[in-house]
Amino acid sequence: MDFQPTERQQYWRDRVRNFVQDHVRPAVSTYHAQDAEGDRWKVIQVVEDLKAKAKDQGIWNLFMPPRNDGHHHVEESFEFEGPGLTNLEYALCAEEMGRIGFASETFNCSAPDTGNMEVLHRYGTRDQKDRWLAPLMQGEIRSAFLMTEPQVASSDATNIECRIDRDGDDYVINGRKWWSSGAGDPRCKIAIVMGKTDFSAGRHAQQSMVLMPLDAPGVNILRHLPVFGYDDAPHGHMEIELKDVRIPATNMLLGEGRGFEIAQGRLGPGRIHHCMRTIGVAEEALEKMCRRLQAREAFGKPIYKHSVWEERVAQARIDIDMTRLLCLKAADMMDKVGNKAAKQEIAMIKVQAPNMALRIIDNAIQAHGGGGVSEDFGLAKAYAHQRTLRLADGPDEVHARSIARMEFARHTPLPGEADDTLSSGDMGATR
Ligand SMILES: Cc1cc2nc3c(=O)[nH]c(=O)nc-3n(C[C@H](O)[C@H](O)[C@H](O)COP(=O)(O)OP(=O)(O)OC[C@H]3O[C@@H](n4cnc5c(N)ncnc54)[C@H](O)[C@@H]3O)c2cc1C
Numbered sequence: 001m002d003f004q005p006t007e008r009q010q011y012w013r014d015r016v017r018n019f020v021q022d023h024v025r026p027a028v029s030t031y032h033a034q035d036a037e038g039d040r041w042k043v044i045q046v047v048e049d050l051k052a053k054a055k056d057q058g059i060w061n062l063f064m065p066p067r068n069d070g071h072h073h074v075e076e077s078f079e080f081e082g083p084g085l086t087n088l089e090y091a092l093c094a095e096e097m098g099r100i101g102f103a104s105e106t107f108n109c110s111a112p113d114t115g116n117m118e119v120l121h122r123y124g125t126r127d128q129k130d131r132w133l134a135p136l137m138q139g140e141i142r143s144a145f146l147m148t149e150p151q152v153a154s155s156d157a158t159n160i161e162c163r164i165d166r167d168g169d170d171y172v173i174n175g176r177k178w179w180s181s182g183a184g185d186p187r188c189k190i191a192i193v194m195g196k197t198d199f200s201a202g203r204h205a206q207q208s209m210v211l212m213p214l215d216a217p218g219v220n221i222l223r224h225l226p227v228f229g230y231d232d233a234p235h236g237h238m239e240i241e242l243k244d245v246r247i248p249a250t251n252m253l254l255g256e257g258r259g260f261e262i263a264q265g266r267l268g269p270g271r272i273h274h275c276m277r278t279i280g281v282a283e284e285a286l287e288k289m290c291r292r293l294q295a296r297e298a299f300g301k302p303i304y305k306h307s308v309w310e311e312r313v314a315q316a317r318i319d320i321d322m323t324r325l326l327c328l329k330a331a332d333m334m335d336k337v338g339n340k341a342a343k344q345e346i347a348m349i350k351v352q353a354p355n356m357a358l359r360i361i362d363n364a365i366q367a368h369g370g371g372g373v374s375e376d377f378g379l380a381k382a383y384a385h386q387r388t389l390r391l392a393d394g395p396d397e398v399h400a401r402s403i404a405r406m407e408f409a410r411h412t413p414l415p416g417e418a419d420d421t422l423s424s425g426d427m428g429a430t431r
Helices: 007-036 045-056 087-097 113-123 126-137 259-295 307-337 343-367 379-388 396-410 426-430
Strands: 142-146 163-167 170-181 188-196 207-213 219-224 237-248
Touching (some): 007 045, 007 087, 087 259, 087 307, 113 126, 113 142, 113 259, 142 237, 170 188, 170 207, 188 259, 259 379, 343 396
Parallel strands (some): 163 188
Antiparallel strands (some): 163 170
């Protein structure tokens, strides 16, 4: 165990940190001005300019897994590579990106594209990669991931009702999806859709994932869903009707019935990315809180000298540092023993990070008084976004459930301890 970052970890983190400081932060006001002009669902030019700069400097597609991760054929994927950072190295970069809302896009490292690119990278055929992965990696197009449905409790993905029916050389898709993030962006050209190809197969063998071009006839975007009133333009979160959408059979990913397998692979690293960015968000909120508290006086002394703030600031520092360590541990385990063995750590950080950030942002809002809930300090929007992360990629309770189940499995009753009424009753059935 060594808590000192290596030279390579520092090298990549500092390049991202410096780029955010030198180029992204100074562009924030331009971003807001361009965002406020004209159409909501448009390309924001300053992001394109920053993307060109980051790409030129080679700080681009940093999330792409290293070549020897054992999941794909080296010869085939040679041209679909990022700089080969480990999860641990990338985690440190993602924290820096998290400090400013649009920063991750400037490095071509934003959700849901990152998860979708990983799926294409791991499971895509050569043709699928040429057609969709190449332009995604160039930052020319964007993508969406369509799993959640309005009619069913989608945190249990076995409930999904969307149909994917084989018809000759095609598949025909029928269903309704919502919370399809990124589908508002005019460059969003491709969606990975989860649906069922066989309603009679085993619980986890009914689902498949297919590549669906967003301009296919029958893809009808019904509305965008605001988050506490924020439209999150230009990418947004959409409700989409899929009505007799016809796609070639070659757009199937991995094979019929393998949707769950892909979902497991997709969400592991993606969760860590969100969590590390969340730590950056929390650092930013703490920084704003400290500055504001020292800048104003109330009841005869600077606000920061009222002891309640010492306690809140100290707790924030403790919580951020504990959360970062857990996140880095999860990332390191993913690198060393794989996503599957790191399952409990990934679930723990997925619950911990947004809850930690929400407490700190809430206190930062309080420290700013009325200003805190306005748009002036970015705290209200940060709160809204973090609140969604207690739901997106699975609600807290689902992750808590898997953490607890692993814990229960580790500590089964010793001989003679088991209560007959329990082991033959409900508890037994849920294990
Ligand atoms: C801003 C945002 C962006 C999103 N982006 C995407 C996207 O790009 N693509 C996509 O497919 N989806 C996306 N989602 C959807 C998200 O993944 C789902 O909302 C989430 O998985 C929960 O599913 P659900 O909304 O159907 O809630 P339900 O499944 O109906 O669950 C409702 C509540 O039930 C409770 N619950 C569920 N299981 C348990 C349990 N085991 N124990 C106790 N309580 C439980 C939880 O409190 C949960 O919040 C996004 C959501 C948001 C808010």
